Amino acid sequence: MSEAIATNQTILVVGGGISGLTAALEAAECGKQVVLLEKSPSVGGRVGQLYKYFPKLCIPTCGLEIQYRRLKANRNIRLISMAEVTDIKGEEGNYNISVKVAPRYVNENCTACGECGDAVEAEFDDEHNFGLGKRKGAYLTSRMAYPQRYVLDPRIIGTDDAQKAKDACKYNAVDLEMQEQDMELNVGSVIWATGWKPYDAAKIQPYGYDRFDNVITNVEMERMMDPFGPTGGRIQRPSDGKEPKNIAFIQCAGSRDHNHLKHCSRICCMASLKQTTYVREQFGDEAKSTIYYIDIRAIDRIDDFYQKVKEDENVSFVKSKVANIVDNKDSGNLILNGVDTEGYNRYANEHDLVVLAIGMESNVPAGVFPEGTAINEHNFIDFDPANGGIFGAGCSSDALDVNRATQNATAAALRAIQVVNRVAGQEG
Template sequence: MSEAIATSQTILVVGGGISGMTAALEAAEVGKPVILVEKSPSLGGRVSQLHRYFPKLCVPSCGIEINLRRLKANPRVRVLTLTEVVGIEGGPGDYRVRLRTRPRYVTEDCTACGACAEVVEAEFEDEFQLGLGRRKGAYLPHPMAFPQRYVIDPRILGSEDAERAKAACRYGAIDLDMRESEATVNVGAIIWATGWRPYDADRIQPYGHDRYADVVTNMEFERMADPMGPTGGRIQRPSTGEPPRRIAFIQCAGSRDVNHLKHCSRICCMATLKQTHYVREALGEDVEMDIYYIDIRAIDRLDDFHRAVRRDPKIRFIKSKVANITRGDDGRVVLHGVDTEGYRRYAEPYDLVVLATGMEPAVKASELPVAVAGNEHGFIERDPANGAIFAAGCAEDALDVNRAAQSATAAALRAIQVVNRAAGTEG
C-alpha cells in the first residue's frame, strides 16, 4: 500500500456522476483540495445515459461538458477513475480512507485514436448501452467520456487480441502489465455521491421484461432514442426492428409497491411525459400512445409540461395499475387490467411497452464501508452520527437532476464547514 496522501483540508467525493462532479467543483472553486473517485472508467454517471433532460428537452451533454471544462481547468480536483473506497477510519477532520484502483491497461499517453479497437475482434455487452449493444474488448466508454482514454477489457488479457491492440498503438499507450493498486488518503470530510440504479425490471414477473423483447424499461428506451444509442436513435420494436404504431407506458412499474420499491422515485412520471416527445419527433403524429398510471406527479413548472402532453389527441391517460402482460397470437404484447375510472376490464395489444421503473441507491447505506444512518429504502439519512460523511444527490434520496445538483451543493457546503473548522478558520 502506498503512503498516505492528501491532508485534513482535503474533501473526498465518492462518485463521478452529476452530483459528484457538482460537489467536487463547488468545493474546489472555493479553494479546497478535492479527490473525486469513480468506480467506472469515466465520469458522467447515469445522466450521461439520458437522451434529454426535462422539461426543456435539451441534451445532457451540454451540462456534462460544462462540468468537464470546469474540472479540467481546476488544478484542485484530482480525478481517480476505476477507483473504489474499501475502508474508512477516523472521524471528522481526520479520516483515513483506503482506495483501490483497478488497471485500465492504457496510460495517459492515449490520444483516443481508436486504433486498438479496430484490431480487436472480441466483443462484449456494452454497459453504457445497458446491454442493448456490444462493444469491443478495447473501447472508449462513451463519446463524452472523461478521461478521453480507451480501456482494455481484462477478459482479453493474454490473448492475441490484447497483443494486437498493443502493437496497433503508435503512442505506446497500452501497458498490459498494469496491476491493481491501493492508496490511503487523509481527508477532512467525505461526500458520498454514488447515485442510483434502475430497479431490476426482471423482478416484476407479471410484466415479462425477462420474456418479451418488446417490453423495455424507461432507461432502455432512453438509449434507444439517443442517436448515439444502439439503434442510432431509431425507436423500434426490438423483436422485429420495425417502428411501433402503438406504444404503452406503464407508470410505477415496481414502485410504490410493498413487493418491490415502497417509495416514489419522483422522476418516472416526467420521464414518461418526456419520452412521448421522443416518439412524436421520431415517428410522427400517427403513433398512438397510452399512459397507464396511478396518479401523475408533476409539480411546479413541470405541470405545464404535463398539460401539454395531455393536449395530444393520440395520447390517452388510463388510470389503472396494469395487472399483467402476455403475448398475443399476432406476436404483440397484451396488457391486462381494469380501468379504475370506468371499471372497464381491458386486454389491449401494443407493439412496444415501456416500463417506468423507479430508482434505488446504487450503493445502499448498509453497504458503505463505514456505519452511517440509512432509511428503509437504502438512502443515506442526515444524522449527526454520520460525522463528516455527507450524502449528495440520489445517495440521499430519489431526485431529478436539478434537485440532485442542489443536494450536491448543500453537501459541499457542509463538508467545507468541517474542513474550515479543522483548520481553525471557522468558529
C-alpha cells in the same frame, strides 16, 4: 501511489455522476482540495445515458460539457477513475479511506486515437447501452468520455486481443502489466454520490421483461433515441425491428411497491411524459402513447409539461396499475390486462411496445460506512448528525431528478466545506 494526494482538509467525493461532479466542482471552485473517485472508466454517470432532459428537452451532454470544462480547468480536483471505496474509518475531520483502483491497462500516453479499438476483435455487451449493443474489448465509454482515454476490458487480458491492442498503440499507452492497486486516503469529509441503478425489471414478474422482447425499460428507450445508440436513434421493437405505433408506458414499475422499492422514484412520471414527446418526434401523428399511472407526479413548476402532454391527442392516460402482460405470439404484440380505476372499466389493451418506467435503486453499498451511519430502509443516506462528516449527495440521499440532485450536491459541498474549514481553523 505513495504520494500524499489528500489531507484531512481534503474533501473526498465518491461518484462522478452529475451529483458528484457538481459537489466536487462547487467545493473546488471555492478553493478546496477535492479528490473525486469514479468507479467506471469515465465520469458522467447516468445523465450521459439520457437522450434529453425534462422539461426543457435539452441535451444532457451540454451540461456535462460545461462540467468537464470546469473539471479540466480546475487544479484543485484530483480525479481517479476506476476507483471504488472499500472501507471508511475514522470520524469527522479525519477519515481513513480504503480505495481499490482497477487496472485500466491504458496509461496517460493515450491520445484516444482509436487504433487499439480497431485492432481488437472481441466484443462485449455495451454497458453504456444497457447491453442493447456491443462494444469492442478496447473502447472509449462514449464520445463524451472523460478522461478521454481508452480502456481495455479485463476479459481480453491474457488473450491475443490484448497483445493486438498493445501492438497497435504507437504511443506506448497500452500497459498489460497494470495491476489492481490499493490506496489509502486521509480526508476530512466525504460526499457520497454513487447515484442509482435502474431497478431489475425482470423481478416484476407479471410484466414479463425477461420473457417478452417487446417489453423494454425507460432507460433502454433513452439509448434507442441516441443517433449513435444501438438502434441508430430509432425507436423500434426489439423482436422484429418494426416501428411501434402504439406504445404503452407503465408507471411505478418497481416503485411505490412493497414487493420491490417502497419509495416513489420521483423521476419516472416526468420521464414517461418526456418519452411521449420522443414518440411524437419520431412518428408524428402515426403513433400513440398510453400512460398507465397511479398518480402523475409532475411536481412544482414543471407541471406545465404535463399539461402540455395532456393536450396531445395522441397521448392518453389510464389511471391503473397494469395487472399483467401476456404476449400475442404471432404479432409480438402485448396485451395489457387491468382495470381503469376511473369508472372501473376492465381492459385488455394491445400495444406493440411496452416501456416500463423503471424505479430508481440506490447504489449505496453495504459494509463500507462506519457503524452507526444513518442509512434508511430505502438505502438512502439520511442527513443526520450521526453521520459526522459523511454526506449523501444526489440520488444517494433520495430519489431525485437532475435539478434536485445538483441542488442537493451543492448543499452537500457546503456541508463538507464546513467540516474542512473547522479542521483548518483548528490546525491554524
